[in-house]
Amino acid sequence: MIDDDVQATIARVREDVARLHGELVRYGLVVWTGGNVSGRVPGTDLFVIKPSGVSYDDLDAANMILCDLDGNVVPGTPGSERAPSSDTAAHAYVYRHMPEVGGVVHTHSTYAVAWAARGEEIPCVITAMADEFGGPIPVGPFAIIGDDSIGRGIVQTLQGHRSRAVLMQNHGPFTIGRDAKDAVKAAVMLEDVARTVHLSREGGLLRPIPQQAVDSLYDRYQNVYGQAADTRRDA
Numbered sequence: 054m055i056d057d058d059v060q061a062t063i064a065r066v067r068e069d070v071a072r073l074h075g076e077l078v079r080y081g082l083v084v085w086t087g088g089n090v091s092g093r094v095p096g097t098d099l100f101v102i103k104p105s106g107v108s109y110d111d112l113d114a115a116n117m118i119l120c121d122l123d124g125n126v127v128p129g130t131p132g133s134e135r136a137p138s139s140d141t142a143a144h145a146y147v148y149r150h151m152p153e154v155g156g157v158v159h160t161h162s163t164y165a166v167a168w169a170a171r172g173e174e175i176p177c178v179i180t181a182m183a184d185e186f187g188g189p190i191p192v193g194p195f196a197i198i199g200d201d202s203i204g205r206g207i208v209q210t211l212q213g214h215r216s217r218a219v220l221m222q223n224h225g226p227f228t229i230g231r232d233a234k235d236a237v238k239a240a241v242m243l244e245d246v247a248r249t250v251h252l253s254r255e256g257g258l259l260r261p262i263p264q265q266a267v268d269s270l271y272d273r274y275q276n277v278y279g280q281a282a283d284t285r286r287d288a
Contacts, residue, residue, distance in 0.1 A: 059097060066092045066233070067114040067131075070101045073237045074112050080241045082160040083109070089138040092233035093148055093155045098122045100148055104135040122149045124201075139198055146204025147229065151212065154229045156236035161225045164247035168192075169220040175250050178259045182246045183267040184274035187215030190243060195222040203227075215271065218243040 055063070070092045077083045077090065086109070091102035101117045118132040124145035126133050138144075144157045168175050168190070175190040177183055182190075193210040196202035207227050210219045217239040218228045226243055230236030253259060262270075 059094070062096065063094050063099070063101070063119060064114070066094050066101045067117045067119075070103070070117050070233050071112050071114045073233050074103060074109055076237050077158075077160060077240070078109050080244070082162040082240055082244055084161065088160040089140050089144075089158070090233055090237060091138075091141075091144045091157045094119075095155070099127065100144065102138050102141055102144055104132060105138050107135070120145065140203065142199070142201045143204035143207065143227070146201040147207055147227075150204075150208045151229065153231070154236075156230045156233035158228045158230075158233075158236040158240045159225065160240050160244070162240070162244040162247070164251050165190075165218075165220060165226040165244050166224075167251065168247055169222055169225050172222045174220070175247055176259060176261055177267055178250055178253065178261055179246060180262070180270055181242070182250075183262055183270035184278075185239070185242045186218060186246075187271040187275075188267055190216055190218050190220060190246070193219045193221045193227075195224070198224075 070090050073090045077088050082088060086106050089103050091100050093100045098121055100120055102120060103112060104116055104118055116132045116135065118135060118137040119127040119130045120137060120141060121127060122145055124141045126137055140159050147154055147157050172192055174192050177189045191210050191214060193206040196206045203221060206221060207219055217230060218226055220226055228236045228239035228243060230239055
């Protein structure tokens with residue numbers, strides 16, 4: 054039995070996750086029905102994720118799917134008659150093993166996927182990347198979709214790493230955040246730096262930022278930049 058307070062929290066996360074899928078379309082990070090956003094329900098062992106293979110135009114709070122942290126659909130809840138995203142097991146694994154994570158995003162954004170196809174990390178050569186990710190974007194292992202193999206690769210790569218993004222080899226990017234909005238922001242910023250660094254390398258040699266400067270930029274952006282009430286800067 055889910056009490057009224059938890060039901061209200063679930064409803065809020067449903068609204069957020071449904072709305073945030075529109076941001077993936079807005080920023081050109083997905084095509085057709087690929088990609089997904091999920092959000093942990095604070096204070097519970099539950100998360101919300103999109104249904105599999107449903108058009109972004111048809112997504113709304115009512116058809117978001119509530120799952121437990123083993124990736125099982127919670128029966129009798131709105132949307133439970135549908136199959137959840139094919140990446141549900143990966144999201145669930147991340148939530149189980151990274152309790153600080155409140156949101157997970159997967160896209161097939163063009164430039165990030167191009168780096169993943171080469172199995173090549175994105176080097177930290179622009180200050181915006183140092184600000185947001187605190188260093189290079191790492192590459193995770195090749196893994197087949199369908200079980201928690203991708204989730205294991207995400208956790209293995211990102212635990213102890215400042216980056217909130219990983220390029221799963223031959224597949225594409227996954228990002229994490231303190232909530233779903235934060236993870237979507239990371240996905241948007243990832244594609245931006247993937248494109249910029251790709252274009253820069255086409256023009257000549259890249260100039261890495263010294264580690265001391267990366268550390269300073271990251272600390273300033275995470276702890277000083279923006280308004281005092283912010284915990285993660287949105288702009």
